[in-house]
Amino acid sequence: MQKNQILLKFTFGICFLISCLFLSAQPLHHTNQNLPCVNKNYNLLAHVAVDSSGRTPIYSTDELDSMIVKLNDFFSPICVSFTLCEFNIMENDYSLGRVVSEPITKEDQLLELKTRFALRRRINIFFLDYIISEDCGLSNFEGILTTNDAIIYTETDCRDDIAEQVAHHLGHTFGLLNTHDPETIELVDGSNCTTTGDLICDTPADPFGQGISNATAEEQELIAQGLLVTRFSSQDCEFIYEIKDPNGEYYQPDMGNIMSAYPCKCGFTKGQYRLMAETILKSNIRHF
Ligand SMILES: [Zn+2]
Structure with missing residues (x-):
């Protein structure tokens, strides 16, 4: 070599x-x-x-x-x-x-x-x-x-x-x-992981590509005032999206997953x- x-x-x-x-x-x-x-x-x-x-x-x-x-x-x-x-x-x-x-x-x-x-x-x-x-x-x-x-x-x-x-x-x-599927909403607690997202349960819920129409009325209000971040990742691969899942939990997707859409695949x-x-x-x- x-x-x-x-x-x-x-x-x-x-x-x-x-x-x-x-x-x-x-x-x-x-x-x-x-x-x-x-x-x-x-x-x-x-x-x-x-x-x-x-x-x-x-x-x-x-x-x-x-x-x-x-x-x-x-x-x-x-x-x-x-x-x-x-x-x-x-x-x-x-x-x-x-x-x-x-x-x-x-x-x-x-x-x-x-x-x-x-x-x-x-x-x-x-x-x-x-x-x-x-x-x-x-x-x-x-x-x-x-x-x-x-x-x-x-x-x-x-x-x-x-x-x-x-x-x-x-x-x-x-x-x-x-890892993301904009057609379904995978919950952060993993309870619907077999039927949503990528159907694999050890990949955490990934909201990439979801529209802001899924946000609550309260979140919509904050988005309108520019107080919630709706972009998914920063330049340096930090997850910055602030809309929560339907249970009110923040998403924490694997930014490094090769099957994600984030440019940080590892x-x-x-x-x-x-x-x-x-x-x-x-x-x-x-x-x-
Ligand atoms: Zn793909």
């Missing part, structure tokens, strides 16, 4: 530890105690867009290698690892990396990328520049259970770094939902690892 790789690993290790210690009300897990070890290595196929000026790939192989190091760290508690097996540059066509709704729809453009470049029974990741009306890419829920839908599209237009963005979408691919919970392991064991996507 070269010196700079050691340094990178070391620096990352420290950041990882510090950010998780500060961001997690609940413990995010980094050991494999009491977790199933599925022992799988997935060969990722990377399809990388080129930039508009130099027609060079928007990520280098070195950058994607560093991404793999971080991914392997995130998924090691259930003995899942990744290898970059193909680095396919989508050459000479910058428009492939910018998914807008003209001249064909976003869905058709994404489908075209998949049909042209993706291999079945593999995890394919498209590294794109921009996808219209998406926030940090997209992927298919339980994609690993299908033969040709283990597809992840990322975009550079995202506050997460590329490893965090891909880890989030691998979470969806392996059967996880976002780990999964045990419940999330268990569900991913279960989904992976049900799949027959090729692995080595």
